[in-house]
Amino acid sequence: MTLREIKELLDAEVLVGHDQLDKEIKTAFGADLMSDVLAFAKAGSLLLTGLTNPQVIRTSDVLDIAAIIMVRGKRPSPETLRLAEELLIPVLTTKYILFETAGKLYAKGIVGCMERVDDERAFT
């Protein structure tokens, strides 16, 4: 699915990355805990989160996250947005809650970047 299709599906607003909507997304990870994102999220995945501080952007940069969807209508601070612009990471916001956001994406074929944490925990 492209980021553009995801935007439509989630009735989301694009805050950063209007020029990156053709990006192809296959997997996603959802968490409000950056510690968990760092331990489990895979490169190229979509990040669903309710956190909005600048560390969400830093974490995404480090992990090569393809784009961030802020759920529950969360809006990041100008500082967070500035950092996303600087590091070229798309940020979208949707009014859907995390569960609904994940469900809608899953129904369209986006899968988790891993199924269970005891899957082959390949450190990649």
Add this chain to the structure above:
Amino acid sequence: MAAWKGLTTNVLSHEPALYENSFPVEGGTYENAGHVSSQIKALLKGMKISKEVVRRAALVTYESEINICSYARSGKIVLRVTPEHVTIEAIDEGQGIVDIELAMQEGYSTATDRIREMGFGAGMGLCNIKNFSDFFRITSEIGKGTHLKMVIRIDKDFDGI
């Protein structure tokens, strides 16, 4: 005391450094937390190193940087790139770690509410660093500070900067 994973100290110290630099990290604040990691990642990206190695190096740097911001007064991150390895050292001045074995346990954390608000403090950082490094060593002196050393092996086809 060092448990080298398939490497020896000799190999590393004899390798000529293609790049070496030290980056200061401010402790006790999140104002700039992560900017050294972003900087180091961008630097490594510009070298002919695989994406995978760059990502692992950025990840261990970031976990270390956040720990310095969270638990130390001040610190620095030293990056050294040789034809075969990326070495990252995180050296801080601070309270140190009383029980390293405990700190290394997944889930153990002394994070304050402020750290947790930022989305950290699950007690997974040090385990994550160990898992993503080919070599990892941690030493700490109570009341003085903590020293982490992480080495990531560069894929064979890397032929310099």
